[in-house]
Amino acid sequence: MAEPRTEFAISVEVNGTTVERTVESRSLLIDFLRSDLALTGTKVSCELQVCGVCTVLVDGRPVSSCTYLTVDADGRSVTTVESLSSGGKLHPLQEAFVDCHALQCGFCTPGFLMMAKGLLDANPGAEREEIVEHLEGNICRCTGYRPIVEAVESVARQQRAEAK
Amino acid sequence: MTEFSTVGTSVRRRDLVEKVTGSAEYTVDVTMPGMLHAKVVRSDRAHARILSIDATEALAAPDVVAVVTAADLEPLFPRFGHIIADHFILAPDKVRYFGEPVAIVLAETLGAASDAMRLVRVEYEDLPSVMTAAAALAEGAPLVHEQAYDATGDDSFKSLTGKKHTMEFPEAEGARTNVAHEVDLEWGDVDAARAGAHLVVESTVHYPMLYAYGMEPYNAVASYVDGALSVVSSAQHPYMVRDDLARIFDLPLSRVRVSTPYIGGGYGSKSYTKVEPLASVASWMVGRPVKLVLSVEEAIYTTRVDTADIHVRSSFDAEGHILAREIDIVMDSGAYADNSPLVLAKCVNRSFGPYRVPNLRVRGRSLYTNTAPASSYRGFGAPQGNFAAETNLDQAAEQLGLDGAEIRRRNLVRHGEAILPGKRGIDADLLADLEIAASSLERDRKDTPYYGMGVSCSASDAGAYPISTAQVRIQFDGSVIVFSGSTEMGQGSQSLLSQVAAEELGVDLGVVSVVQSDTSVTPYERTTGASRTSTLVGLALQRACADARTRIRDMAAEIWSCTPDEVIDLPGAVQGPEGAKLAYGEVVRKWFGGTAGEVTGIGLLRREGVTQEMPPFWETGMVGVAVEVDPETGVVTVDQLVTVADIGFAINPQAVEGQDLGAATQGLGGALYEELVYDGPQLANANMVDYRVPRVTDMPRKIDLVLAERRDGIGPYGAKGAGEGQLNPIGGAVAAAVARAVGRWPNRLPLTPERVWRLLNDLEDSDPPA
Numbered sequence: 001m002a003e004p005r006t007e008f009a010i011s012v013e014v015n016g017t018t019v020e021r022t023v024e025s026r027s028l029l030i031d032f033l034r035s036d037l038a039l040t041g042t043k044v045s046c047e048l049q050v051c052g053v054c055t056v057l058v059d060g061r062p063v064s065s066c067t068y069l070t071v072d073a074d075g076r077s078v079t080t081v082e083s084l085s086s087g088g089k090l091h092p093l094q095e096a097f098v099d100c101h102a103l104q105c106g107f108c109t110p111g112f113l114m115m116a117k118g119l120l121d122a123n124p125g126a127e128r129e130e131i132v133e134h135l136e137g138n139i140c141r142c143t144g145y146r147p148i149v150e151a152v153e154s155v156a157r158q159q160r161a162e163a164k
Numbered sequence: 165m166t167e168f169s170t171v172g173t174s175v176r177r178r179d180l181v182e183k184v185t186g187s188a189e190y191t192v193d194v195t196m197p198g199m200l201h202a203k204v205v206r207s208d209r210a211h212a213r214i215l216s217i218d219a220t221e222a223l224a225a226p227d228v229v230a231v232v233t234a235a236d237l238e239p240l241f242p243r244f245g246h247i248i249a250d251h252f253i254l255a256p257d258k259v260r261y262f263g264e265p266v267a268i269v270l271a272e273t274l275g276a277a278s279d280a281m282r283l284v285r286v287e288y289e290d291l292p293s294v295m296t297a298a299a300a301l302a303e304g305a306p307l308v309h310e311q312a313y314d315a316t317g318d319d320s321f322k323s324l325t326g327k328k329h330t331m332e333f334p335e336a337e338g339a340r341t342n343v344a345h346e347v348d349l350e351w352g353d354v355d356a357a358r359a360g361a362h363l364v365v366e367s368t369v370h371y372p373m374l375y376a377y378g379m380e381p382y383n384a385v386a387s388y389v390d391g392a393l394s395v396v397s398s399a400q401h402p403y404m405v406r407d408d409l410a411r412i413f414d415l416p417l418s419r420v421r422v423s424t425p426y427i428g429g430g431y432g433s434k435s436y437t438k439v440e441p442l443a444s445v446a447s448w449m450v451g452r453p454v455k456l457v458l459s460v461e462e463a464i465y466t467t468r469v470d471t472a473d474i475h476v477r478s479s480f481d482a483e484g485h486i487l488a489r490e491i492d493i494v495m496d497s498g499a500y501a502d503n504s505p506l507v508l509a510k511c512v513n514r515s516f517g518p519y520r521v522p523n524l525r526v527r528g529r530s531l532y533t534n535t536a537p538a539s540s541y542r543g544f545g546a547p548q549g550n551f552a553a554e555t556n557l558d559q560a561a562e563q564l565g566l567d568g569a570e571i572r573r574r575n576l577v578r579h580g581e582a583i584l585p586g587k588r589g590i591d592a593d594l595l596a597d598l599e600i601a602a603s604s605l606e607r608d609r610k611d612t613p614y615y616g617m618g619v620s621c622s623a624s625d626a627g628a629y630p631i632s633t634a635q636v637r638i639q640f641d642g643s644v645i646v647f648s649g650s651t652e653m654g655q656g657s658q659s660l661l662s663q664v665a666a667e668e669l670g671v672d673l674g675v676v677s678v679v680q681s682d683t684s685v686t687p688y689e690r691t692t693g694a695s696r697t698s699t700l701v702g703l704a705l706q707r708a709c710a711d712a713r714t715r716i717r718d719m720a721a722e723i724w725s726c727t728p729d730e731v732i733d734l735p736g737a738v739q740g741p742e743g744a745k746l747a748y749g750e751v752v753r754k755w756f757g758g759t760a761g762e763v764t765g766i767g768l769l770r771r772e773g774v775t776q777e778m779p780p781f782w783e784t785g786m787v788g789v790a791v792e793v794d795p796e797t798g799v800v801t802v803d804q805l806v807t808v809a810d811i812g813f814a815i816n817p818q819a820v821e822g823q824d825l826g827a828a829t830q831g832l833g834g835a836l837y838e839e840l841v842y843d844g845p846q847l848a849n850a851n852m853v854d855y856r857v858p859r860v861t862d863m864p865r866k867i868d869l870v871l872a873e874r875r876d877g878i879g880p881y882g883a884k885g886a887g888e889g890q891l892n893p894i895g896g897a898v899a900a901a902v903a904r905a906v907g908r909w910p911n912r913l914p915l916t917p918e919r920v921w922r923l924l925n926d927l928e929d930s931d932p933p934a
Contacts, residue, residue, distance in 0.1 A: 024275070031274075040193040041186020043428065045379040046460050046852035053379055081186035094184040098176060101818045104826065105654030106183025107379040107428030113184065135860045139852070141377055141429050142654050143822060144829035145860040146867055 010074040014039070015083035029065035029073055030054045033080060041081040042110050045139075052138030055111035055118075056080045062118040081110035084117070092155045093117060100151035104142035112138050116152045125160035128153055169735075170666040170673050171881055174818035177659040179426070179652060189425045191383050191398040196453035199385060200229055202446050203277040204462065205267040205284045207259035210534040210845035211293035211306065214258060214266065214286060222269055222283040227276035230450050231284060232268040237445055243313070244408040244437045248344070250313045251500040251537070253412070253441040258291065260308055260499035261534050262846040263465030268446045270454060293534040295842055297473060297496040300342035300531040308342055308499055308532035316411075344497055345505035345530040347512045351585060352523030354479075357488035361479035365560040368476075370912040370933035371548040371895070372839040373496070374469035376541050376830075377857055380428025382466055383457035386443035392419045393444055398427050400434040400651050401691040406683045408437040409444055423682035427653035431830065432540040432888075433467055434653070435693050436503055464850045468840055470495040470507050470530070470538040470545070473933060474515070474552035479523075484564045484571050488523035489516045493549060495538070497530040502539035504530045510624070511545025514892070515553050518583055518594055518623035518784065519575040535842060542830060543624070544694065546785075546892040550622045551913065554896025558618065559909055568619050568900055569602040576621070579876070583623060588777040590784070591876050591884065592810035594621060597786040604806040604868045605788040614793040614924075615803070618900025619786070620893035626885050627780035628694035632769040633687035634704035636665055636712050640761050642736060642749030643675035646708075649689025650701045651681040655887055656819035657697045663815055664702050664880055668709035670735025671748070687766075695783050695885025698815060700775070702880040704767040712765025719755040719763070720746055774878040781877050784810045785889035787828060789897040793905045798921025800836055800902060805864035812877030812884040821869045824890040831894025833858045835913050 004025075011020045014037060023032060033039045033056070042065060045053040049064040056065045057079040084091040093113055096102070103109040112135065119126055119134045126134070131152045140148060182188040219231035234242065234256040245251045255264050267284050271277035294300040294308065358364055384397035393413060399405045402422040410420045427434060439456050446454040458466060473494045479487040493511055497504035508530040516524055541547075561571035576598065580589040598621065605617050635647040646665045652658040662676040680686060689701065717731040717738055724731070724740040731738050737747040746754070752761045769775060788806035793799070807824045814820045837856045841848045849855050875882030895913050903909045906924040912933055922929060 026275070034193075039186075040189075043190070043192065043380070045381070045428075048851055048853050050852050051379065081184075085185050090181070090184065094181075097184050098180045101174075101177075101180070101822050103180055103183055103654075104656070104822055105379070105427060105429045106180065106188055107190065109183050110186050132860050132863075139377075139379070139857055139859065141379055141431070141830070141857065142826045144825035144867075145858075145863050146825060147822065149860065149863075 008071045010071055012073045013077040015080060023070045025071060027070040029056070029068040029070050032070040033065060039080055039082055043107050052115060053108050053111045055114045055138065057114055057118055060118065060121060062115050081113055084113060092158060093152070096151035096154045100147045100154065102143060102147040102151035108138060108140045112140065112148055120155060120159060125163060126156045131156065168667055168881070170663045171815045172813065174816055175659060175663060175673060177656055179658050190380055190428050191385070191396055191425055192380055192457055194385050194396045194425065195455065196385055196387050199453035199455050200270045200272065200450065201274040201277045202443060202454050202456040203269045203281040204265045204442060205269060205281055205286065207255065207262055207264040207266055209259065209288055209290060210262050210295065211291040212259050212288035213291060214255060215289055216287045217267060218285040219267065222280040225276065225280040225283055227272040228269065228280045229272065230270045232270070232446050232449050236449055240445065241412050241414065244412060244441050245501060246316060246404055246408060246436055247503065247505045248313050248501040249316045250309060251502065253445055261536055263462070263536060264499065265442060268442055270446055270450055293845065294342060295534055297494045297531040297533060300533045301494070305342055307340055308534060310340065342532045343529050344501045344532045345508055347509045347528040349512050349526040350524060352488065354488045354490055354523045354525045357523040358479040361487050362482040363480045363560060363563060364477060365556055365563060366477045367556045367559055368911060369474055369552045369555055371472040371474065371551055372834065372913050373471045374541065374834050374838050375464050375840055375855060376431040376433030376469065378429030378431055378433050381458040381460055381463040382434070382438040384440045384443040385453060385455040386440065386447045387453035388444060388448040391415065394421045395440050395444060396423050396425065397440050398434055399424055399438065399440065400427065400430045400653060400693060401436060402651065402681050402683050403649060403688060404691060405437045405440050409440060412441055413448065421684040424651050427651060430653035431542040432544065432693060435540040435691065438466055460852055461850045464840065464847065465536045467502070467539045468498070468536050469541040470497050470504055470548065472511065472548035474549065476552050476556040478556050478560060480560055480564065484561065484566050484574050486519055486521050486575050489521050489553065491515050491526045491553060493526070493528040495530045496533050496535065498533060498535045498537040500537040502537050504538050507540060507545040511549040513584060514546040514622060514624050515549025517550070517553050517557070518577050518590055518621060520577055540693065542827060543888045543892045546622055546624050546888070547831065547834065547895055550892050551895030551899065554620045554893060555899045555909065558896070558900040569598060572598055572619065572621060584625065587625065588779055588782070590623060590782050592782055592784045593872070593874060594784060594786065597784070597808040597810050597872055600808045600870050600872070601786050601788040601806045605790055605804055608804055608866055609790065610792070610803060612792065614795050614905045615790065616901040616903065616905030617788065617790040618897040618904065619788045620897035620900065622785040622892035624783045624888060624892060625779035626694045626783035627696045627699055628691055630700055630769055630771050630775035630780050631690045632700045632704040633689065634701060634708040634767040635687050636708045636765045638712055638716065638748050638752060638763040640749055640752040640759060642671065642747050644669060644671055646676060646678045646705065647686045648678065648680050648701055648705070649686045650697045651692040653692065655823060656816060660698060660815050660819065661701065661705055664705050665709055668706055669713070695887045698883045699781055699877060699879030699885050700769055702883060704769040706767065706880050707769065708765040708767030711767060712763055715763050715765060716748055716751050720751050723751065723754050781879065781884040783885050783889045785892040786810065787890055787893050787897050789894065789901045791898065791901040791905055793902065793920055793924065795924055798917035798924060800915055800920055802832060802864040804866045806868040807890040808870045808872055809886055809889060810872045811886045812879065813873050813875050813882040814871050815883055817871060820871055820886050823887045824869050825867060827888060827891035828894055829858050831891040832898065835895045835898035835915060837914050837916070839914050
């Protein structure tokens with residue numbers, strides 16, 4: 001019987017850059033991002049896909065990188081919190097989170113930002129109820145959530161205004 | 165226009181900008197050159213003798229460098245604990261709880277360490293265990309600790325309450341018990357008061373076992389080289405951790421460096437020493453840096469919240485005035501004392517409420533059991549004691565035909581009145597706060613069935629012990645760096661300290677930066693806890709700024725060849741004779757002669773002057789909760805949450821509101837959803853799937869956060885602390901609201917759907933407290 005393969009060569013687009021690596025078959029996307037690529041902005045907490053801290057976008061869809069195999073990202077595009085701001089300019093969601101005080105310790109924030117981006121990219125101008133429903137998978141222990149919802153709502157409002 | 169330029173404004177927090185970009189550094193992000201990865205082999209039973217540990221197979225595994233066990237620690241002091249040094253770094257002869265560290269596996273990669281961890285063979289002989297406080301108290305109960313330990317608690321702990329503290333370590337072997345700590349508080353003649361009372365109300369409640377869930381699990385990276393130890397850790401109190409580590413290695417304090425970058429959630433649960441000794445002894449063993457990051461499950465088994473069984477008996481006159489209160493508190497503090505003696509002492513102080521209580525008797529006991537160690541959690545004993553006594557008060561109100569606000573109105577102490585003899589009077593206007601909370605609730609009361617409201621209040625002797633130091637360094641361009649040992653864990657201390665410095669020195673907030681929490685760099689700070697930073701660090705920083713200004717005036721006088729009293733302060737500058745003016749940067753440059761130099765101001769705070777009287781301030785809580793219960797399912801929906809923070813002065817109002825809503829939300833978690841459950845030797849739900857914390861969909865429909873700013877604190881500009889106050893009374897308010905909605909009084913939290921449904925249907929608890 002053949003030995004199971006323990007390593008795979010993959011090609012992933014991470015924040016717009018194509019990365020080619022050989023990874024262990026058990027490598028999780030969160031470890032690939034944090035350890036192999038030193039993209040430590042994404043955090044990890046529950047390791048069970050229920051806290052949302054490790055959320056990144058894979059082909060624009062939010063996934064929990066703590067339970068997503070790196071090999072499954074082969075040929076796909078991964079977006080992390082590091083890509084949000086450019087040229088020293090914050091993304092509107094980042095601005096809104098700071099303005100609304102939608103974070104304190106900040107550990108859950110990259111996950112909330114990516115989850116919110118996933119929603120507002122797919123559904124610009126989302127209403128409050130949609131926002132609340134969409135963010136239910138993300139835990140924040142500091143804020144009591146209201147400022148987070150307000151921050152995302154304010155960006156959705158901007159989107160609605162711009163669409164007019 | 166306000167009288168202030170910077171404080172009192174919700175300024176943009178620079179730490180938040182770092183955090184939204186992902187560039188903020190947390191301990192989990194820190195690496196050291198050549199570091200190894202550690203995994204901890206943990207006990208898989210509650211109480212057992214260790215017969216042997218066989219690491220042969222693990223050591224033979226690929227990339228494994230070493231396996232550390234208690235036997236290796238023989239040259240060291242193998243325990244830690246800032247009150248009682250009872251906490252073994254690695255279990256020596258026996259394990260005292262499921263999850264206790266037994267060995268550390270060190271490998272070149274995390275994967276290799278994880279694989280090899282499973283290859284360490286530990287042979288045990290089971291011992292009878294005590295899994296609850298009641299079992300630990302029983303006659304002839306097995307002992308969790310057979311031996312005595314020296315108390316390491318310093319004067320600040322001993323003088324904490326000025327009342328009887330018993331470190332329960334009797335000399336005679338036969339007299340040993342599982343009582344880790346005992347605190348008694350008594351005044352007046354309780355028995356006589358009860359005998360003459362119009363009404364006596366008794367109640368017993370159980371406060372659940374909680375987990376704070378700071379989302380960054382405990383972690384550290386340590387490097388021991390040539391008699392010097394350097395540790396980066398997720399510790400709230402790096403100086404306290406340093407002291408523990410120095411004792412372990414018998415090193416001078418100057419040779420132990422502990423630094424703390426941003427912390428991913430503290431809430432008291434990252435107070436004191438956690439995993440730093442494990443990482444440090446591992447590094448000491450192999451001479452290479454070691455990184456240890458716990459999983460959430462391991463973090464739950466490292467520190468959870470003290471449970472409490474509390475009996476309250478209150479006596480009242482016909483008008484509802486309290487005549488006497490008798491409170492008996494039994495806490496399950498787990499296998500090691502950690503901070504539980506302090507939690508107990510605070511629970512005792514905070515149990516009877518900010519009321520006129522002419523006769524009082526409180527007995528508190530903290531028990532060792534074979535469960536995960538308990539320690540600090542936001543509120544320090546207040547949530548437990550307050551829930552018990554506030555529920556009792558609300559039951560009395562019902563029997564007296566009063567509403568919850570009215571019975572409090574009749575008993576609350578007035579501003580300046582003491583609730584603890586010899587201590588600072590209450591520096592808050594609780595009566596006014598009560599009216600704010602009650603009227604907000606009433607305004608939005610819904611006239612629907614199964615709707616209930618509760619108001620509840622608390623007072624905590626906060627601020628901890630007043631020892632604090634701060635530094636400001638004025639650069640030669642006039643910009644300012646603040647140095648503080650106070651840790652930024654999300655509460656906003658970094659931003660707040662920059663506001664105070666900008667205000668005091670009259671400089672723009674944009675030129676102030678803050679360096680925090682590195683024991684070899686920043687000035688000493690006892691702790692970051694008990695809501696002390698605004699008040700105590702704020703005072704120390706004001707003094708540091710005044711000191712810097714004095715130095716600047718002296719230097720300017722030298723430059724102008726005048727006397728220092730001819731120099732007066734301007735914002736960011738000084739003015740001398742004949743209208744001469746120099747900005748701070750110019751003073752520094754001229755005095756040193758060149759584009760160089762720096763002026764350091766130092767601020768010291770100790771127990772004297774405004775901080776002589778203890779506590780430094782009272783942190784009060786005043787909350788209102790309205791709930792709607794679904795009679796079919798027992799699900800509780802929070803319709804209203806009202807908090808009134810009596811904070812004196814809000815240096816950053818948005819940050820205070822953030823703390824209040826966060827604290828109240830954690831309170832709602834413990835009141836409605838959260839509970840760790842032991843099933844046999846181990847927890848049934850040591851993970852975030854089964855341990856349910858509040859989510860965005862649980863948000864109260866109405867949230868009203870009120871800041872009562874009456875400038876009556878001793879802190880800068882009249883400030884007092886915030887952060888815990890609005891958690892403490894939530895349990896009582898929720899219990900009262902649910903009781904009024906369903907018609908029966910709960911005797912425990914959390915009020916899960918099943919428990920509420922059983923209350924509603926007059927059924928017994930399916931899982932009554934032990």
